[in-house]
Amino acid sequence: MSELIVDDLADVRAGDKGDTLILAVLPRDGEAYALLAEVLTPDAVAGHYAVTEPVERTELPHLPALVFRVPSVLAGGVTGYSGLDGHGKALGYHLLMLRLEKDG
Template sequence: MTAADRTLDEFADVRAGDKGDTLIVGVFPRRAEDFALLVESLTPERVAAHYGALVTGEVRRTALENLPALVFELPGVLGGGVTGSPVLDGHGKTLGYHLLTLAV
């Protein structure tokens, strides 16, 4: 396995939720020493590109060093939110797990 074959799933867990049509994804490294790698690899631009056309605005990232965790806000990804979206994943739980496929 090369470094290019390694995905976020090998380093972290995610939890997802919603706020309107914005997907909120928390990324939690399994080992504290991997936090620096995630900070370097998971830029807002890379995360936005990973979700592609679903993102309708600027992706924001907040680093919570004391946890450690990264929190991403992805506007528009939920297509109207829980009450306005016709999709089955209105809360974004499955879409949160999609981030685990990103190469790091």
């Protein structure tokens, strides 16, 4: 695989549920979905955000989309965070920069 980042294959929407970041990865076509479903694992996302709690992934192939639940990254969430990004929108952009690596 040539060097790719998520942004080469998909768009990302971000939101929050309290202290949990919700990321929807929206591949641009079926080929991109297949590749992202293979390499964009919960462990890859957890490592990219440097979280130690488990990241959960939900696959929605008919949309197509991959939805990630990333816990404990929003410093209390919208109501508990005094910074500018309580919803995690900039963190969505951060996922677009993740370099994709395929074993083998």
